Amino acid sequence: MNFFNIIDLLAEADPDVLDRFSSRRAVFNSLGTVAQRAALATSPLFLGALFQKAYAGTASLPTDILNYALTLELLEADFYRQFLAAGQIPAGAAFDAITVIKTHEDAHVAYLHDAVIKAGGTPVTGSSTAGIRFNPSLLPATYADQLKYAQVLEDTGVRAYKGRAAELIGTDLLTPVLQIHSIEARHAAHIRTMRGQQPWVSIGDDLAADANYKAAYTSGVASSTRTTVALGGTTYGIPAFNPAQPSPQESNLQQGAAGTKLALLITTGIGSTTYLPDDAAAAFDEPLQAAEVLDSSRAGGLLA
């Protein structure tokens, strides 16, 4: 490395480059002050900015977000309880894997239950007979079909945590929520492997093309939306859904849109190489808004 030559080159200035980077720098800094961040972090506009949506309604409290996460974990835990109780899972690796996943979901329930209380809220509850639980009439008869629900729940769980992580920025809750989010993704990968599917979201996913399950891989809502959820013995708020801008679908090939910045088409937009749509979709898991997750077409439709 010709060290002194670089220093000579460093002395050269290019006015065009100066202008370009000055404006980019201004963009980077436009939201950068502590005061602005603090304001944004507690404002629905922040989430709106994150996913380029203009939410109406008020910002959710941490207890609201935790109760939302707890709702999903209770649903998952009860699903796995019924899945195991149905007695269809082959002994050995399959049974062991589902048991491990159930243990994790129970731990998530316990953690989030305590976290709601610590945050001064009333946790939602559920049991095998009351409150938040998986609708037993929906449990299929066969192991293969039961496993489809497991995949849908895990993939949706990943999307659900992703959809609300931004609201926890600046709080101690962000890290544990991201840690749980990672575990849901590991569960999803394993369930998919058990089903002979790719561990990651793939354009060839069988469930994404199955009328009974494909809603989990799309976005938007089928039913009327709400900003207050009454479930499991308490009520909590969720951000209002903006029908004009649903979350990206899992088959999404574009990333990075924000404000006036256009989205980048991953297949052809990054460098001179082109990428297959399958790789461009699989490389990114997409978020879902709370209203989308709790919609009757997704997890909301699985509640008893």
Next chain:
Amino acid sequence: MSDHTFLPAWREQSLGRRVFLRVSAASAASVALIAAGCSGTTTTPTPADPYQLALPAGDSGLLYYAYLLALAQITLYQKVVDAPPTDLTTAERAVFADLRDHEVVHQKTISYLIDTTGATQLVPTDFVFNLSKFTLSTRAGVLAAAQQVADLVAAAYPVLLTLFTTSSVPQRTILLKMSSVQARQAAAVRDLLTPGSFANSDVVDSAGQLLTKTPTEVMTALAPYFAPYVISVASLAVPV
């Protein structure tokens, strides 16, 4: 290595947008040169270690960090795709091709976030993730290496995401979308090496949460493979 490839980065540096290119070394040297010129002494500046690479402070440092993680994975996965051990099955080779493809998409996307023009040389041209310490001639060795790297990256992301300090929204959102893919990859690789180990207790705590690693822990683990280059994460936000 062509010095000209470094030019855009140096222009950025002169504008205060710090980049990750032996910056600390050359900055120190240029200060020393100026000092030498002003004082009229003939002291020869002592060049800093050219192999010392400091991640820049702030969010751009986090992007470089993620870029390096992708680079490490791509190097390993590409090697396996190019020269698979004879006992690696066809299906497993296909998994490695997917892992490679997804990480190339990640790396190129991160590179684009750092510099949309693609003009910036992000790492020295002789910078490599050195695979010689892995056993890549057997299926077990390949899968063990892949598990080590994939678990490390998966453990890095939940910490990385909390370190963003500005509201650089697209960057953080995109990395958040990548983070669960890293988790899926790690689980898939673990299941190949040890079926059913996708979320074993060595990566998950008793609360069902992923055991994470700070940038310091991650770079310490990767240090033998980046040598002779030494990555400093000291400028990243706490906790590093």
